[in-house]
Amino acid sequence: MDQLLNQEERDFAQHMRAFYRTEIPEEIRYRVAVGEELSKDDIVTTQRILNKYGYAVPNWPVEWGGQDWTPVQRHIWLEEMQLACVPQPLAFNASMVGPVIATFGSQEIKERFLPATANLDIWWSQGFSEPNAGSDLASLKTSAVRKGDVYVVNGQKTWTTLGQYGDWIFMLVRTDPSVKKQAGISFLLIDMKTPGVTVRPIELIDGSVEVNEVFFENVEVPVENLVGEENKGWTYAKFLLGNERTGIARIGMSKVNLARAKAYAAMTRTSRGTLLDDPLFSARLTKLEAQLTALEFTQLRILSTQVAGNDKPDPRSSVLKLHGSQLQQDITELLVDVLGPQGLDFIDNAATGDGFSDLPPASVDAIRDYFNYRKVTIYGGSSEVQRGIISKAILGL
Amino acid sequence: MDLELTDEQRELKSTVARLLRTEYDPAAREEILRSEKGWSEEKWASFAEMGLLGLPFSEDYDGADMGFAEVAVVMEEFGRALVLEPYLSTVVLGAGFVDAAGTPEQKQSILPAVIAGEKLLAFAGYEPTGRYDLNAPATTASESADGYTLTGEKSAVLGAPDAHTFVVSAAVDGTVGLFLVEADAQGVAVDARIQADGLRTGSVTLSAAPAQRLGHGDASEVIGRVIDTANAALAAEAVGAMEASLHMTAEYLKTREQFGAPIGVNQSLQHRAADAYATLEGAKSMALYAKLAITGEENADEGAGDAKSRHRDVLAAKLIIDEASRDISQESIQMHGGIGMTMEYPIGHYAKRLTVIPRTFDDVDTVTQDLASLGGLIEPHAVELS
Numbered sequence: 084m085d086q087l088l089n090q091e092e093r094d095f096a097q098h099m100r101a102f103y104r105t106e107i108p109e110e111i112r113y114r115v116a117v118g119e120e121l122s123k124d125d126i127v128t129t130q131r132i133l134n135k136y137g138y139a140v141p142n143w144p145v146e147w148g149g150q151d152w153t154p155v156q157r158h159i160w161l162e163e164m165q166l167a168c169v170p171q172p173l174a175f176n177a178s179m180v181g182p183v184i185a186t187f188g189s190q191e192i193k194e195r196f197l198p199a200t201a202n203l204d205i206w207w208s209q210g211f212s213e214p215n216a217g218s219d220l221a222s223l224k225t226s227a228v229r230k231g232d233v234y235v236v237n238g239q240k241t242w243t244t245l246g247q248y249g250d251w252i253f254m255l256v257r258t259d260p261s262v263k264k265q266a267g268i269s270f271l272l273i274d275m276k277t278p279g280v281t282v283r284p285i286e287l288i289d290g291s292v293e294v295n296e297v298f299f300e301n302v303e304v305p306v307e308n309l310v311g312e313e314n315k316g317w318t319y320a321k322f323l324l325g326n327e328r329t330g331i332a333r334i335g336m337s338k339v340n341l342a343r344a345k346a347y348a349a350m351t352r353t354s355r356g357t358l359l360d361d362p363l364f365s366a367r368l369t370k371l372e373a374q375l376t377a378l379e380f381t382q383l384r385i386l387s388t389q390v391a392g393n394d395k396p397d398p399r400s401s402v403l404k405l406h407g408s409q410l411q412q413d414i415t416e417l418l419v420d421v422l423g424p425q426g427l428d429f430i431d432n433a434a435t436g437d438g439f440s441d442l443p444p445a446s447v448d449a450i451r452d453y454f455n456y457r458k459v460t461i462y463g464g465s466s467e468v469q470r471g472i473i474s475k476a477i478l479g480l
Numbered sequence: 481m482d483l484e485l486t487d488e489q490r491e492l493k494s495t496v497a498r499l500l501r502t503e504y505d506p507a508a509r510e511e512i513l514r515s516e517k518g519w520s521e522e523k524w525a526s527f528a529e530m531g532l533l534g535l536p537f538s539e540d541y542d543g544a545d546m547g548f549a550e551v552a553v554v555m556e557e558f559g560r561a562l563v564l565e566p567y568l569s570t571v572v573l574g575a576g577f578v579d580a581a582g583t584p585e586q587k588q589s590i591l592p593a594v595i596a597g598e599k600l601l602a603f604a605g606y607e608p609t610g611r612y613d614l615n616a617p618a619t620t621a622s623e624s625a626d627g628y629t630l631t632g633e634k635s636a637v638l639g640a641p642d643a644h645t646f647v648v649s650a651a652v653d654g655t656v657g658l659f660l661v662e663a664d665a666q667g668v669a670v671d672a673r674i675q676a677d678g679l680r681t682g683s684v685t686l687s688a689a690p691a692q693r694l695g696h697g698d699a700s701e702v703i704g705r706v707i708d709t710a711n712a713a714l715a716a717e718a719v720g721a722m723e724a725s726l727h728m729t730a731e732y733l734k735t736r737e738q739f740g741a742p743i744g745v746n747q748s749l750q751h752r753a754a755d756a757y758a759t760l761e762g763a764k765s766m767a768l769y770a771k772l773a774i775t776g777e778e779n780a781d782e783g784a785g786d787a788k789s790r791h792r793d794v795l796a797a798k799l800i801i802d803e804a805s806r807d808i809s810q811e812s813i814q815m816h817g818g819i820g821m822t823m824e825y826p827i828g829h830y831a832k833r834l835t836v837i838p839r840t841f842d843d844v845d846t847v848t849q850d851l852a853s854l855g856g857l858i859e860p861h862a863v864e865l866s
Contacts, residue, residue, distance in 0.1 A: 086776070087481050116863040155481050168863075338858060346860035365852040366845075372857040373766075373796040380765035387483040402758045444864055471747075473754035478730045480744040480753060 087383065088155070096159045099138075103167035106132055115168035116339065118448035120291070123206075123248045129170045130177075130203040139172045140201045142326070144185050147197045154389040158382070165335025175207040175244075176200045178326050180253040183270065183319050187311035196272070208249030208275065210240040210297060211320070218468055220255070221264045221317060225299060227256035227271055229306065234258075234271060236279075236302040242462075246282050246295035249275050255316050268316035272308040279303075289454035290429060324464065325396035331463050332407025334379050337414055341371060344418045347444055351421055358421060371413055378406050398476035401469040408459040408466065415456045418449045426450055483768060485553065493553045495530065500561040506826045512564055517642065518680045519565045528597025533571050537579055541591035548709060548774040552716040552767070559720025562826075562833055564678055566600055569639025572713045573706065574601020577647040581658050581695035581702045590645065590660075602643035604634035604661075604684050605703070612842045614649060614656075614703050619686060621650040621657055621693075628652075629667075629688040630659055638840075640682030641672035647694060648686065655698040659691040666690065677832040701787060705777075707841055708794040712770035715801045718837045719767045722760050722804060725812040725830040729753065732816055732827075749815060756808050763804035770797035788854065795851040802838035802847065809834035 085093060103112075111125045133139040134148070141160055143149030152160070164171060171177075181200050184193055199205045216223040225238025236256060243252070252273050259267030273280065279302035284292040311319060345368060348358040358364050385399050419426050425442060426449045433442045460466045474480040485493065504523070512520045527533055535550040537543025544550070551572065558567060575594045578587060578601070593599035605614050619632025630650050637646070646661045646668075661668060667689035672682040695702070730753055733744030743749055773793035777786075809831035813820035820827045838844055851857075 087483065087772075089481065092481060113863060339861075342858050342861040345856075345858060346862035346865050349860050350865065362849070366848045369848050369852040369856050370799065373799045373851070374762070376769065376796055376857050377762040377765045377800045380769055381761050383481065384483055384761075384765060384768065387481050399761065402761045405754075405758050406762065444862065467751065470751040470754035473757050474750035477757055478726075478733075478750075478753050480730065480733055480750045 088159075092155055092159065095156055096163060099160055099163040100167065102136070102138070103164055103169045106136070107167070107169045111170065112168040115170055116343075118340075118445065118452060121170055123245075126170050126173060127203050127206075130172045133169075133172060134202045139203075140177050140181055142178065143181055143197075143201070147181075147185050147193065148201045149185075154386050158386050161330055162335040165333065166339060168339060173203060173206065175209050175253075176203060176205070178330075179209060179323050180207050180272075182326055183253070183323050184310060186322065187270075187315075187319050191307070192272075192310060206245075206248045206250045208243050208246040208252040208295075208297070210243060210252045210254035210273070212242045213239060214241055218465060220320070221268065223255055223257060223268065225254065225256050226260070227258050227269060227304070229258070232306050233303040234306060234309070236271070236273065236299045236304055238299050240297045240299075241285075241294075243282070243295045243297050244293055246275075246297055247284060247292070249282070251275060252280075252297065253310075255320055258316075259314050262314075265317040267314055268320070269313050270310040270316040270319045271304060272310060273299075273302065273304050277302050277304065287455070288457070289451040291451070291455060332378060332382060332403035333411060334375065334382060334407060337375055337407070337410050340411075340414045340418070341368075341375060343445070344368070344414060344421055347418070347421045351423075351443075364420070368417065371410065371417065374406070375410055378403065378410060381406075398472060401464075401472045401476075404463060405466055405469040405473075411459050412456050415449070415453045418445055419453045422446055422449050486549075489550060489553050492550060493557060496532070496554055496557040497560070499526070499530070500557060500563070504561045504563065506829075509562060509564065509829075513678045518674065518678060519642075523563075524565050525597050527565065527567070528595070532567070533575075533597055534591075534595035535571075537575065537591055537595060541587055542595045543591065547778045548712065549771060551713055552771045555713045555716035556720040556767075559717035559722075559833070560724045562677075562721065562724075562829055566602075566639040566642065566680070568710065568713060568717075569603065569643070570594060570599075570601045572710050573603040573638070574643070574645070574647050576706045576709055577601075577603060577658060577694065577702065578660075580706055581699060583695060586660070586692075586694060599645065600639060600643045601645050601647060602637050602639040603706075604637045604640070604646045604648040606634065606636040608633055608635045608683070612846060614707065615700060617649050617651050617656060619648065619650040621652040621659060621691065624690070626690075628659060628691045628693055630661060630686040630691045631688055632686050634684040634686070636681060637670075637684050638675075638679065638681050640670050640684055641680045646684060648684075648691065649699065649703065650691075656700050656703065657697075658694040658699040658702065660694050661686065661689050661691045675836055677836040678829075679836070704787065704791060708791055709774050711794050711798050711841055712767075712774045714837050714840060715763075715767040715770045715797050718801050718805050718834060719760075719764050721830050721833050721837075722763055722808045725808055725827060725834070726753070726756050726760055728827055728830075729756070729812045729815050732819075736817075752811055752815065756811050759804045759807050763801050763808075766797040766800040770794050770801075773797070792851060792854045792857070795847050795854070796857055798838075798842065798847050799844060799851060802844040805834040805838050 107129055130139050140148050141150035141152055145151050184196055213223050227234040227236045252275050254271045254273055255268050256271050257267050258269040279300040281298040283296045285294050286292050351358040353361055355361055382403055385397050425446050430447055433447050531544050532554055534543035535546045539545045578590045607618055621628045621630050630648055643663055648659045648661050649656055667687040669685045670682050675681050733749055734742050736743050773790045777790050812827050813831050816827050819825050
């Protein structure tokens with residue numbers, strides 16, 4: 084990509100490359116590079132370092148810690164971060180609730196929350212999906228009934244990622260059940276320590292407990308925790324989801340993972356030499372490399388037509404999500420296939436008994452990631468939702 | 481970062497598009513396709529007049545002194561209109577070879593005539609038993625009193641029936657050389673044929689045919705470079721044809737009614753059209769990638785270009801373009817239904833061109849293997865192994 088950048092952009096890329104590699108602790112980046120699970124501390128530590136230098140929330144308004152960057156600079160910031168295996172700023176804070184508060188919140192609510200959100204002093208959780216409101220999010224039922232100077236919230240949210248660490252949760256709640264479903268939704272902030280809030284972990288097929296159900300039983304929320312206007316929550320949610328789609332292709336991360344699978348394949352012996360000499364494996368790998376390059380150039384093409392300051396989501400970003408998520412899955416599958424029979428055990432660490440040989444690299448994370456990554460074509464607007472957006476917004480069907 | 485066309489290129493694009501829209505609609509094309517020649521001298525003359533035939537060549541030979549980027553603009557528009565004239569065979573291949581390998585005298589005697597629209601060329605490289613291989617021709621060249629004589633058989637010679645001069649590859653001194661052979665010379669016979677997409681092609685036999693060496697020395701590097709350029713040109717053409725196909729298909733989904741509603745209300749068709757669109761975006765990206773591989777080398781200082789990385793990048797582009805061409809052409813017919821099977825309706829004509837392109841100069845399986853053997857696009861790297 085470097086040869087496409089102008090001198091200023093190239094200098095910026097150099098700067099970010101060096102920054103990430105010198106300022107973010109080596110052991111955290113190592114854990115990302117080899118696919119180990121990150122602790123809460125890893126994520127908090129990283130975000131606080133980034134925030135200290137103004138690199139945690141560059142997409143926010145400058146007065147709240149953002150950067151006056153071009154779309155290309157923002158792309159470089161993220162791409163270099165992924166290539167350096169630096170954990171990204173917590174999306175719930177940096178790309179979701181932060182921009183909503185900064186754009187639609189009152190001065191008071193901005194001052195109260197934005198600095199702590201940027202610095203990850205508050206860990207935010209997302210309270211959008213419900214058991215019966217997935218892709219059809221607007222049909223959500225969790226209610227908030229105004230009683231004096233509080234809302235009384237009742238209902239259930241689900242798929243709350245990392246909710247076990249959450250300090251606060253930003254919610255879509257129904258404040259007017261009598262109107263069209265989109266018109267009766269509000270955006271409410273709730274302290275998760277409030278009586279009546281219960282978090283229950285959901286175990287996933289990869290063995291992780293990264294998502295949770297959150298129950299609300301007569302939870303009293305001060306009315307000043309409402310963001311923007313009552314019943315305008317759907318507008319804010321659409322704004323938030325538009326932000327979610329940018330950068331969700333995770334091309335830098337896929338490059339790292341593909342380079343990793345390729346390195347393991349190069350040291351995996353077969354009757355022909357190494358796995359890289361196997362014609363079918365190598366064809367599969369080569370196609371993935373070409374597809375990833377195509378996706379990277381699609382992203383660059385979209386970027387090069389974006390004007391600084393125009394944050395309207397480009398419908399072509401649905402192509403990035405659709406193909407980017409597919410590629411992420413294909414790469415995790417490739418890694419499982421590199422390992423062969425030793426990749427099938429469900430294990431927590433690579434320790435082996437005395438006198439036994441070491442397990443190959445990735446034997447802990449490959450199969451878990453394969454199952455974990457089934458989520459990427461479901462969250463952030465499923466592949467089917469993206470196809471719907473393309474067919475309506477681009478093809479006019 | 482700027483990946484968009486320059487103002488000049490945008491102007492070129494709209495000029496060509498305007499001409500083709502008014503004078504190269506499906507009915508006009510159909511007439512040309514069914515004519516005896518299979519292409520139009522009148523259209524060729526207007527392309528010459530617009531300067532399209534001399535875009536990448538030096539002003540010394542009456543060219544426009546531009547580069548491949550402008551050729552790619554033209555190819556994309558030609559793809560959109562399924563232009564039948566021998567631009568690829570004469571300008572990109574034939575004149576491309578003369579420009580890359582010829583002596584100043586040879587360039588002077590050939591390029592101005594090509595640019596004026598008076599001379600047609602064709603590249604005779606492939607052979608009946610060699611499939612896509614260009615490195616080991618069975619055709620041989622022997623030195624004669626006033627040049628060379630060539631003996632052998634060439635196949636898949638695009639533009640053969642009307643070419644005035646052939647650029648022929650042949651074995652010479654243990655390497656591959658390029659030679660100029662006049663079509664009307666003694667010992668030259670052409671077996672004319674028509675490709676599935678309507679383009680004129682043929683086989684050429686050479687029986688001690690008199691020839692002039694094009695440039696000198698081993699031509700392998702030049703052949704690799706010109707074929708890479710031709711593949712990048714085909715990538716642009718394929719993008720034009722795919723975009724037109726998808727546009728036509730989306731329009732059809734909106735207008736064709738069954739069960740009392742446009743068929744485009746069906747989610748199964750919406751999602752397939754969306755997939756085709758996503759595929760098209762990937763193809764556009766890789767046509768750009770191939771273009772940058774060629775123009776990057778054009779713009780590099782003499783000798784600074786890296787032939788290996790150019791070739792690798794063009795292979796990667798061809799891989800994506802080939803699969804996209806197949807997917808979009810097949811889906812376009814299927815989503816049209818029966819009408820897509822007819823010669824009368826244009827979508828099948830796009831499908832034919834998009835079926836031929838992925839099999840021109842190389843096929844997707846070979847491209848994939850070649851790309852892999854060059855090490856692919858991504859360096860293997862894992863932190864704990866380094």
